[in-house]
Amino acid sequence: MACSKLSLLLFSFVVLLGCKGKQAGPPPPSGPVEVGVVTVEEAEVTLMTELPGRTSAFRVAEVRARVNGVVLKRHFTEGGDVKEGDPLFDIDPAPFEAAAESARATLIRASATASNARTQATRAERLVNSGAGTQQDLDNAQAALKVAEADVASAQAAVKAATINLGFTKVKAPISGRIGRAAVTEGAYAQQSPATLLATIQQLDPMYVDVTWSNAEVQRLQRDVASGKIKGAEGQAEVSLYLDDGHVYEHAGKLQFADVSVDPTTGSISLRALFPNADRGLLPGAFVRARIEEGKRPKAILVPQRAVTRDGKGRPSALVVNDQSKVERRSIVTEREVGDAWLVIDGLKPGDRVIVEGLQKARPDADVVVVDAKEKKKPS
16 A cells, blocks of 8 residues: 555656646747838938047147246236237346347448448549549449448348347247246246247147048048949038047037058058137047048948847848748848948848847748837937
């Protein structure tokens, strides 16, 4: 009797285990699964490239001493704005005032000598004409006049140089902009050679943004524009700017030029864009990201990124529903990201229905029920 009960318990335990094993995993679908699809369409898309860069001032002027002397006074506020021609520093003018006075005295003496030489030459010429003088006397008088006139010209140049040097003692702003800290203080001795740096002025409106772009990408873009695949940007390409804190700069810029040579160490080309900066929102040396408009792709095919999968080798593919409502796995070629979509250049054509929802349930060659995707986002 005990053996019979034991046998019954073992049989029940085996049956229970068998039932549990059969229930492991979800049951297979009993019919076609429902998938959400988007229908592929051709559309014109603006292509953008995002590149890292740094800001730089539109103009930079290093204010340096042009004469030797002691700095007597500073006229500006450090970090403030100055206008072209504003006084910045005074350098001791006394030695240059004395030099200017000496040069003017030399000019007066040279002028008097020249006047006398001119009179002597005129007298010698009259004597020769009347037969009372010799040609040698006339030649000597005319030579003395030329020497005197040369001395006058030299003295005039000396006066001009002395006046210029005297003017250099009043150091003025060469450009309008924002001036940094003073590099010297009152009482410091400034030198002409090597020229002592006094201060630096930077013009901040407008502002440059310098970026680098791969030469290979630039050549690809040129080929695409030449072949008609991309419509080149009309006029100057527009540039958007993202600041280092992630915010978008409120003013759009224009691409100014691309460098004429390739950096041999990096294989890249330097580009420069110009941005308005009236509110001084940009400062020189800041790290930014610039989005440059390459042009427009007239007949672009975009599919949402969530519809594209990749195999172990990174090759992209998408699941497409054919005319018989069966699933096909389609190998595709993607060129770049455009917003939240992939730009597809091969493998899809207009009218194809690409699965974006229900990918986990869809299997190649399986029958499916097609519905429009709940969210059909357009790439920005």
